[in-house]
Every structure is written in C-alpha cells, then in structure tokens.
Amino acid sequence: MRTVASPTRSQQRLAKLYSVLEGASTMLIVMQNSPDPDAIAAAAALREIANERAGIACSLTHGGVVGRAENLALLRYLGLHPRPIDTLDWARFSRIAVVDAQPGAGNISLDPSVRPDIVIDHHPIRPETRSAAFTDIRRRYGATSTILWEYLEAAGITIEPRLATALVYGIRSDTQDLGRETTRADIEAFLALYPKANPRALGRIVAAPLPRTYFARLRWVLENAVVHGSSIVASVNPLDTPEMLAEAADLLLRVDGVSWVLCYGVIGAWLHLSLRTSDGEPAAGTVARRLAGRRGHGGGHQALAGAQIPLAPSQQSGPGQERLIAGIITRFLKATGGFGAPEEPLCAPVPPPESA
Numbered sequence: 001m002r003t004v005a006s007p008t009r010s011q012q013r014l015a016k017l018y019s020v021l022e023g024a025s026t027m028l029i030v031m032q033n034s035p036d037p038d039a040i041a042a043a044a045a046l047r048e049i050a051n052e053r054a055g056i057a058c059s060l061t062h063g064g065v066v067g068r069a070e071n072l073a074l075l076r077y078l079g080l081h082p083r084p085i086d087t088l089d090w091a092r093f094s095r096i097a098v099v100d101a102q103p104g105a106g107n108i109s110l111d112p113s114v115r116p117d118i119v120i121d122h123h124p125i126r127p128e129t130r131s132a133a134f135t136d137i138r139r140r141y142g143a144t145s146t147i148l149w150e151y152l153e154a155a156g157i158t159i160e161p162r163l164a165t166a167l168v169y170g171i172r173s174d175t176q177d178l179g180r181e182t183t184r185a186d187i188e189a190f191l192a193l194y195p196k197a198n199p200r201a202l203g204r205i206v207a208a209p210l211p212r213t214y215f216a217r218l219r220w221v222l223e224n225a226v227v228h229g230s231s232i233v234a235s236v237n238p239l240d241t242p243e244m245l246a247e248a249a250d251l252l253l254r255v256d257g258v259s260w261v262l263c264y265g266v267i268g269a270w271l272h273l274s275l276r277t278s279d280g281e282p283a284a285g286t287v288a289r290r291l292a293g294r295r296g297h298g299g300g301h302q303a304l305a306g307a308q309i310p311l312a313p314s315q316q317s318g319p320g321q322e323r324l325i326a327g328i329i330t331r332f333l334k335a336t337g338g339f340g341a342p343e344e345p346l347c348a349p350v351p352p353p354e355s356a
C-alpha cells in the first residue's frame with residue numbers, strides 16, 4: 001500500500017496550514033506530558049515552519065516533567081526551554097497547536113476549555129480533535145516527526161543539522177529503529193534526514209549519562225516483574241515521571257517467550273499503565289482503553305499503548321490501591337491469555353558472586 005503523501009497532496013496540506021497560520025503573531029505548541037523525542041522533534045519542526053514561513057514567534061509547553069536523561073539531552077541540544085503548562089496565559093497566544101498528541105487524550109494537560117487551532121498526530125483520531133481548524137492525523141505513520149518532515153520539504157525549508165538530528169531521533173525512537181509500526185513514509189523521511197543529521201551529537205544524546213537512581217529503579221522493576229505464561233506484569237512504583245514505565249515495558253517485551261507486557265506506577269492521584277505487545281491481536285491500544293475503564297483515559301497503537309486512571313482518595317495508598325491494581329492485572333491477563341497460567345518471578349534471586 002502506498003503511504004507516502006504525493007507532492008501535490010503535501011502542497012495542499014501546507015497551503016491549508018498556512019491559511020490557518022495567517023494573521024497570527026504568536027503560537028503555543030503543546031506537547032504530551034513528559035514529551036518523548038518524537039514530540040520534541042515534531043514541535044521543533046512546526047516552530048521552524050511557523051517562524052520561517054509565517055514570521056510567528058512560537059513557545060513550547062508540556063505538562064509533567066522531563067525526567068529521562070536522553071530527552072533532557074535532546075531539549076538541551078535543540079536549545080528549547082518549554083514552559084510549564086500550569087503557568088500559561090492561554091489567551092495571550094494567537095494560535096494553539098498540539099503535536100504528537102490530541103486534545104482530550106489522557107497524556108496531555110490541556111484544559112478542556114482550550115480549543116487548539118492545529119492538531120498534527122499519528123494516534124487514532126479523537127472526537128475533540130475534529131473541532132480544530134487544521135487537523136492532520138495519520139495513524140499509519142510511525143512518527144509525527146515523519147509528518148512534519150513532509151511539511152518542511154513542501155515548504156522548501158533547508159533543514160539544519162540540529163533539526164535533522166532531532167527528527168531522525170524522533171523517528172528512530174517511536175519506531176524502535178524502524179522495526180515497529182513503520183511505513184514507507186517513515187523510511188523515506190529517515191533516509192532523507194540521516195545525511196543531514198549529526199551522528200556524533202545523536203550518539204551523545206542516546207548515550208546521555210544516567211543517574212544512579214535510574215539503575216536502582218531498574219533493579220526494582222526486574223526484581224518485581226512476574227511472568228504469567230506469555231504475559232509479564234511489573235510494578236514501576238514509586239514513579240516520578242511516566243517515562244520509566246515506557247522504558248521498562250520496551251525492555252520487558254524482549255524477555256524470551258513473552259508477547260504481552262503491562263507496567264504500572266502511581267504519580268500523584270493517577271495510576272499510569274504502559275502496555276506492549278508483539279502479537280497481532282488484540283491491539284495494545286484496545287486493551288489499554290478497556291483497562292482504563294470509564295473513569296480513565298487509554299489509547300495508543302497496535303504494539304504500544306498507555307492508560308491513566310484517576311485514583312479516588314481511598315485508592316491513593318494501602319489496600320484500596322492494591323485491590324484496584326489487582327483488578328487491572330486480572331483484566332489484563334484475561335485479555336492477553338495469561339490468566340490462569342503459572343506465575344513465576346522473572347528473575348531467580350541472585351546468589352552473591354563467588355570469591356576466587
């Protein structure tokens with residue numbers, strides 16, 4: 001199936017984007033909470049287009065904190081200083097854009113009264129998105145960075161090494177090096193961007209120094225992971241930012257014989273879930289929505305998904321929380337075929353190293 005947008009289609013989309021930007025002097029670009037490399041790169045690219053072609057001054061924002069060392073390194077490399085979302089005066093901006101996420105989704109801190117003008121994303125379309133003047137949702141694409149690359153190309157913008165490096169990283173990380181949820185468009189964007197990128201800088205970003213607390217957390221996750229047949233469940237509690245959840249889920253999907261992963265952790269009054277699968281059916285996004293229930297938000301792609309569930313006061317600690325989590329684990333195992341399978345810890349207790 002042909003998935004790469006034709007040059008004319010790209011030009012039409014760009015013309016529509018320009019028409020929505022016309023007359024604006026400022027724009028706020030909203031990313032998902034604790035933005036990942038794809039969100040950061042897509043925001044940087046949209047800022048470039050709005051600034052270069054429409055003379056619009058852009059600010060970036062997101063909810064939550066960026067805790068992952070690689071993502072902090074990327075922001076620093078790009079010289080970006082996103083503003084904390086809760087201190088913003090939304091009315092000050094003539095346009096509001098959302099990239100790599102959508103209004104109403106659980107992973108974005110957008111006040112429901114704020115109606116974005118522009119939404120560009122690669123997750124399944126949400127009803128709230130349809131009221132934006134400009135929407136470009138391509139759920140088959142592996143990365144929002146790929147979509148933004150098509151706009152940069154259509155706009156005839158020379159992509160400088162920093163932006164090219166960020167977009168390459170965005171595509172790489174969302175598609176696990178083009179191995180997951182990848183279309184021809186992602187490969188085409190990657191091949192065009194790679195020669196313009198700075199591989200040494202990218203190498204430094206992906207190998208950013210990790211704090212020792214990272215390893216302590218990782219040990220905790222591995223020691224507490226439980227295998228149920230071909231499903232695996234791991235607590236990432238306590239959790240400061242949701243990023244470790246996604247990272248642990250990616251790692252645990254590599255366990256031999258495992259095709260479904262659920263990682264969970266609590267931040268404030270929310271239970272966060274991260275799901276991964278290497279199976280074709282059901283989609284991780286479908287299972288995430290089911291686990292989120294009516295009170296929570298869940299969604300995502302075929303192979304990866306997430307959910308956020310608000311905790312009632314009685315669920316914020318102790319037995320109430322344990323019951324909620326146990327119920328979610330049971331529903332996850334029933335949905336993924338792990339229910340009733342023998343339960344065993346991922347790692348056997350490690351004996352102390354023998355002295356020589």
Ligand SMILES: [Mn+2]
Binds near residue numbers: 038100122142143174
């Ligand atoms: Mn993405």
